[in-house]
Amino acid sequence: MSSLTKVMVSPHIHSGKSTSGIMLDVIISLLPATIAGTFIFGLRSLLIVLVCVLSSVLFEALFNYIIKKDQTISDLSAAVTGLLLALNLSVNVPLWQCVIGSLFAIVIVKCIFGGIGKNLVNPAMTARVFMVIAFSSIAVPAFPIDSVATATPLSAEIMPSLLDLFIGNRGGAIGETCTVALLIGGIYLIVRKVISFHIPVAFIGMVFIFSFFYKGFNMVDALSLTMSGGLFIGAFFMATDYTTSPSTPLGKVIFGLGAGLITCLIRYYGIYPEGVSFAILFMNILTPYISSWTRRKVFTAGGNK
Amino acid sequence: MGSYLRGIHTPHRKGTKKNPTIRMEIPQTVAIPMSMHIGKPAVPIVKAGDLVKVGTKIAEADGYISSDIYSSVSGKVIKLTDYLLYNGSTTTAVVIESDGEMTPDNTIAPPVVNSQKDLIDAVKASGIVGLGGAGFPTYVKLNVEPEKIDYIIINGAECEPYVTSDTVSMLTRTEDMIIALNAFNRYLGVKNVIIGIEKNNKTAAKSMKKMASSIIDFSVKVQILPDIYPQGGEKVLVYHTTGRKITGRKLPIDVGCVVLNCTTVAAIGAYLRTGMPLVEKCVTVEGGAVKNPQNVITPIGTSIKDLFDCCGGLTEQPAKIVYGGPMMGISVPNTDFSIIKNTNAILALTNKEAKLPKTTACIRCGACLNTCPFSLAPVSIAEAYEKKNLSLLTELSVLSCMECGCCSFVCPANRPLVQLNKLAKQFVNEEAKKEAQNQ
Numbered sequence: 001m002s003s004l005t006k007v008m009v010s011p012h013i014h015s016g017k018s019t020s021g022i023m024l025d026v027i028i029s030l031l032p033a034t035i036a037g038t039f040i041f042g043l044r045s046l047l048i049v050l051v052c053v054l055s056s057v058l059f060e061a062l063f064n065y066i067i068k069k070d071q072t073i074s075d076l077s078a079a080v081t082g083l084l085l086a087l088n089l090s091v092n093v094p095l096w097q098c099v100i101g102s103l104f105a106i107v108i109v110k111c112i113f114g115g116i117g118k119n120l121v122n123p124a125m126t127a128r129v130f131m132v133i134a135f136s137s138i139a140v141p142a143f144p145i146d147s148v149a150t151a152t153p154l155s156a157e158i159m160p161s162l163l164d165l166f167i168g169n170r171g172g173a174i175g176e177t178c179t180v181a182l183l184i185g186g187i188y189l190i191v192r193k194v195i196s197f198h199i200p201v202a203f204i205g206m207v208f209i210f211s212f213f214y215k216g217f218n219m220v221d222a223l224s225l226t227m228s229g230g231l232f233i234g235a236f237f238m239a240t241d242y243t244t245s246p247s248t249p250l251g252k253v254i255f256g257l258g259a260g261l262i263t264c265l266i267r268y269y270g271i272y273p274e275g276v277s278f279a280i281l282f283m284n285i286l287t288p289y290i291s292s293w294t295r296r297k298v299f300t301a302g303g304n305k
Numbered sequence: 306m307g308s309y310l311r312g313i314h315t316p317h318r319k320g321t322k323k324n325p326t327i328r329m330e331i332p333q334t335v336a337i338p339m340s341m342h343i344g345k346p347a348v349p350i351v352k353a354g355d356l357v358k359v360g361t362k363i364a365e366a367d368g369y370i371s372s373d374i375y376s377s378v379s380g381k382v383i384k385l386t387d388y389l390l391y392n393g394s395t396t397t398a399v400v401i402e403s404d405g406e407m408t409p410d411n412t413i414a415p416p417v418v419n420s421q422k423d424l425i426d427a428v429k430a431s432g433i434v435g436l437g438g439a440g441f442p443t444y445v446k447l448n449v450e451p452e453k454i455d456y457i458i459i460n461g462a463e464c465e466p467y468v469t470s471d472t473v474s475m476l477t478r479t480e481d482m483i484i485a486l487n488a489f490n491r492y493l494g495v496k497n498v499i500i501g502i503e504k505n506n507k508t509a510a511k512s513m514k515k516m517a518s519s520i521i522d523f524s525v526k527v528q529i530l531p532d533i534y535p536q537g538g539e540k541v542l543v544y545h546t547t548g549r550k551i552t553g554r555k556l557p558i559d560v561g562c563v564v565l566n567c568t569t570v571a572a573i574g575a576y577l578r579t580g581m582p583l584v585e586k587c588v589t590v591e592g593g594a595v596k597n598p599q600n601v602i603t604p605i606g607t608s609i610k611d612l613f614d615c616c617g618g619l620t621e622q623p624a625k626i627v628y629g630g631p632m633m634g635i636s637v638p639n640t641d642f643s644i645i646k647n648t649n650a651i652l653a654l655t656n657k658e659a660k661l662p663k664t665t666a667c668i669r670c671g672a673c674l675n676t677c678p679f680s681l682a683p684v685s686i687a688e689a690y691e692k693k694n695l696s697l698l699t700e701l702s703v704l705s706c707m708e709c710g711c712c713s714f715v716c717p718a719n720r721p722l723v724q725l726n727k728l729a730k731q732f733v734n735e736e737a738k739k740e741a742q743n744q
Contacts, residue, residue, distance in 0.1 A: 004638040004639055004738075005622075005623055005624065005625050005626050005627050005636070005638055005639065006636060006659070007625075007636045007637065007638050008625070009723075009724045009727070010627075010631070010634055010635065010710055011629040011633070011710035011713050011714050011723065012315070012625055012627055012631040012632075012634065012636060012652075012654060012659050012661075013315070013658070013659070013661075013662075013714065013720060014661050014713075014714060015313070015715050016661060016715050016717075017716075017717040018662055018664075018717050018718075019665055019668055019674070019718055021716045021717065022668075022670070022717055032387055054308060054505075072666070075665060077668075079525070095637070112639065114666075115666060116665075116666050116668055117666045117667045117668045117669050117718075118666070155464065172403070174609075185496045197728060201493055218614070221612060235640070241631050242668050242669045242670040242671065243668060243669045246671075247669070247670075247674045247675065248671070248674065249672025262326065295682065296674070296680035296682075297680060297681040298679055298680050298681055298702040298705050299540075299550070299554065299678065299680050299702075299705070300309065300540060300550070300551065300552050300679055300705040301552060301553075301702050302703070
């Protein structure tokens, strides 16, 4: 043996898990919803996805370049943010607004707070909220291209059928309407252990139970309301964002229940027809507190120190 | 009893289990360090030029927590020299040139044991220390009021990847283990022995069950445990076998348990049978760069280089040479280091095996939190350490960390979590020392 070998602190092996692997799983899990959205709302959906993803990645690359930080776009998190943002937009949104939305998500919400893992709130979600307030165009949802449904369920007089809600034949954002596609993606993430079931189950469960009581114990209405708006995409893909949600099971349940409750309060008693985005945003801000309240008891704690 | 503690599934890579164990050819020289145990280094009692035989005492224990050291070959002491230990500390080593005979010392005879004190003295005289890796002098563990011992727990959970030397003990040294257990029963009044083995180690479990069924005077139970790392961690093992929690700075004996590694138990039995002290060690030689991976019985003090040569040498330049398993083992820069009492494996890892991903930013995925067996918050500890926040570190119970490395293993950003936690422990201990001095 000629040269010296590396001396490092243990462990000397690694699981092989990586940030980019996790992000790739999230992208894969969003493909069913992307494809469904394209079928429901037309090819322009894909264009919006493309513009949002590309501009998100580009803005992150540019930001890193300008502040002379190591390039981070290969972790794919910017691509995930772009994809999630696109799926939360109406198919009619002007492309320049997509670019502004991506800029807001990546630069304002994520990068200037320190990049991945440092943002206080979910970038895609916050950009959507920003766009709802700034541009009225996305607040008015688009309708399926070949559908008789004429209104987004939450602001409509007549609800679409449960089947239409399940397959996504209703008004709304590109990726939020097809419940079954979102379920497939969500289950994929749970099976791959990228997310745990706690937040989506608590979140969706809370909305369902609240709606059930609100609608006078009407099961069909409660189910309809649960599958309406952006609840499924929010519960599975936005609320489960690592950085902005608690890490322990108990924390996640509290987060999910809180988000569900706020969603219903906004939906049924507020001025906006939909409250998922605001609910998640609000719970994002509470996350550090929930995390410290729900810190696990250390196994070896206690006894004589 | 509650549920099992968390942990990780590592790759096993325990191929050497199936290969025969060989006995190493007699090395030309051995360098025996004086610090092969926790506690004070032993004091050499030989000088250059002295003739020694196998089992001749060459160093005396210094104080209560220390251990005697014996020559592992017959031959001549060449020198006493400064020696760099694999863990980076320095000590003295006795270098002995072998005469190639391996003549045993004439004073070697089985110890006469008729009481608890005799047994403790015998174990003390055997030079046996915790052979699983910790190196704590074994007689100290046994030197307690016998009534305090509810259980002797034998650690057969060899949870580190690659390492199979304990499995070899469980397969081939059952007779010595029986001798030791009978002595524990007779002189320490031990009524309950639990042998903890991971469920994927079926051959070892079979061998241990056969041994347990041959003992009728007292209870010996084989307990099959989940095959997660770090199953062999002392606190984990005690909890999983007895449901008892070792909190704070308590020791296993505070909850009525004495934990002994299975190889340690076999070594005690061997000493009681023959009177030959601990002078050799079975070591797993593994890793992608080793030509013939296998378990090798080798005199203590043999250099890693000789050990590799006896396994057909290295097929390529290894990226890392590791003492022990890859999760908690210590890497060394070359092959000049000696096999010591508590060495259970030497790994020559290739670039591919030892490749670690680039460290990137924490994404707050919680993998470390949801993996830590003790429910610590490794990433919070790391951040608190970087800010040198002493009170937060204390609040996060940093001293409870057993440094198993699960957090670093699972981290998708490959943050140096356990590494920072180790530094944090050191920092907290140093600050406590400073405070004690100021008072």
